[in-house]
Amino acid sequence: MKRDPSAPHPLRAGDPAGLNVAVIGGTGGIGRAISRSLAARGANVLVAGRTFRDADVPGIEFRPADLSLMREAERIAHELPAETLDLLIFTTGILAAPKRRVTAEGIEEDTAVSYLSRLVILRAIADRLGTGRDQRPRAFVMGFPGNGQVGTLGDLNAERTYRNMAVHMNTVAGNESLALDAAKRYPRLDVFGLNPGFVKSEIRGNLFGPGTLRHRLFEGALGLVTTSTDRYAQRITPILTSPDLATRSGAMIDRKGAVIHPTPGLTDARVAEFLNESTALIARAGVTVPPK
Numbered sequence: 534m535k536r537d538p539s540a541p542h543p544l545r546a547g548d549p550a551g552l553n554v555a556v557i558g559g560t561g562g563i564g565r566a567i568s569r570s571l572a573a574r575g576a577n578v579l580v581a582g583r584t585f586r587d588a589d590v591p592g593i594e595f596r597p598a599d600l601s602l603m604r605e606a607e608r609i610a611h612e613l614p615a616e617t618l619d620l621l622i623f624t625t626g627i628l629a630a631p632k633r634r635v636t637a638e639g640i641e642e643d644t645a646v647s648y649l650s651r652l653v654i655l656r657a658i659a660d661r662l663g664t665g666r667d668q669r670p671r672a673f674v675m676g677f678p679g680n681g682q683v684g685t686l687g688d689l690n691a692e693r694t695y696r697n698m699a700v701h702m703n704t705v706a707g708n709e710s711l712a713l714d715a716a717k718r719y720p721r722l723d724v725f726g727l728n729p730g731f732v733k734s735e736i737r738g739n740l741f742g743p744g745t746l747r748h749r750l751f752e753g754a755l756g757l758v759t760t761s762t763d764r765y766a767q768r769i770t771p772i773l774t775s776p777d778l779a780t781r782s783g784a785m786i787d788r789k790g791a792v793i794h795p796t797p798g799l800t801d802a803r804v805a806e807f808l809n810e811s812t813a814l815i816a817r818a819g820v821t822v823p824p825k
C-alpha cells in the first residue's frame with residue numbers, strides 16, 4: 534500500500550497501514566495470525582517459514598526457509614529487505630521432542646528453530662534494520678519471557694543429558710536474553726519480548742505427534758481455557774504498532790499487552806554467558822554471528 538508522504542509515519546500514528554513488516558515464522562500459528570491481522574490493516578508483510586498458507590491474502594509475501602538450519606537463517610537474513618523494515622517479529626517455534634532430535638548441522642532441533650535461528654538473523658541485520666525509514670524500527674522476540682527461566686548452561690546442545698522440557702526452557706531463557714541484550718546492544722532499535730500466554734496452536738505437535746488424536750484432544754481441551762491465535766493477534770496488533778512503545782525498549786509484553794518485569798535472574802552477566810555459549814554452538818554449524 535502506498536503511503537501519503539505528508540502523513541506521519543505509521544508508528545507515530547499507531548496505524549499499521551503502510552508499515553513494512555517481516556514475520557519470521559509468519560507462515561503458521563501465532564505468527565500467521567499476526568501477519569494476517571497486520572496485512573488486513575494495510576501493512577506490507579513478508580513471512581518466512583516452510584509452508585506458505587496465505588497466497589490468496591493481499592499484502593503478504595513469502596520467503597521459504599528451513600530455520601532449523603543456521604545456514605538457512607544466515608541466507609534469509611541476507612535476503613531480507615532490512616533497510617526498509619519497520620517491524621521485525623520472531624515467532625518460529627517448536628517444542629523439543631520426547632527423544633532428542635538433531636538437525637543436519639548437529640544442533641538440537643528445538644534450540645535451533647525456536648531460538649538460535651533468531652539470534653543469527655537479528656545479529657546479521659540489526660545494523661541495516663530500518664535505516665531507509667524515518668522512524669525507529671522495532672524488533673519483537675516471542676517466547677515466554679518474564680517467567681523466571683534463566684536456563685541451564687554448559688550443555689546447551691543437550692549432548693550429555695536430554696530432558697525435553699529443560700531444553701525448551703533453555704529456548705525460553707535464550708529468547709528473553711536475546712531481547713534484553715539486543716535492547717542494549719542496538720540503541721537505534723526498540724526491542725521487546727512477547728509472552729502470548731497459552732494459545733491454541735500447533736506448537737505442541739512434537740509432544741504428541743502432529744495431528745494425532747491425542748494432540749487434537751489436548752488442543753481441544755486447551756482451547757476451552759485459552760485463546761485462539763486470531764484473538765491473540767487482534768489484541769496484540771495495536772500494541773505492536775502503538776506510539777506508547779516508543780520509549781519502552783527492553784520491555785517484556787504479556788498476553789494482554791501489559792508490560793511485565795523481565796526475569797530477575799537474567800542479569801547482564803547471565804545474558805552475556807547465555808549468548809556466548811549460543812554463538813559458540815552456532816559456530817559449530819559454520820556460521821559466524823557478528824558481535825555487533
Ligand SMILES: NC(=O)c1ccc[n+]([C@@H]2O[C@H](COP(=O)([O-])OP(=O)(O)OC[C@H]3O[C@@H](n4cnc5c(N)ncnc54)[C@H](OP(=O)(O)O)[C@@H]3O)[C@@H](O)[C@H]2O)c1
Nearest residue numbers: 558560561562563582583584600625626731732734735736
Ligand atoms: N502457543 C502457545 O501456547 C505458546 C505459549 C508460549 C509461547 N509461545 C511462543 O509463540 C511462538 C509461536 O508459537 P505457535 O504457538 O504459533 O507455534 P506453531 O503454531 O507451531 O507455529 C510455529 C511456527 O514456526 C514455524 N516453524 C516451525 N519449524 C520451522 C522450521 N524448521 N523452519 C521455519 N519455520 C518453522 C512454522 O512454520 P511452518 O508451518 O511454515 O513450518 C510456524 O510458522 C513460539 O515462539 C512459541 O514458543 C507459544
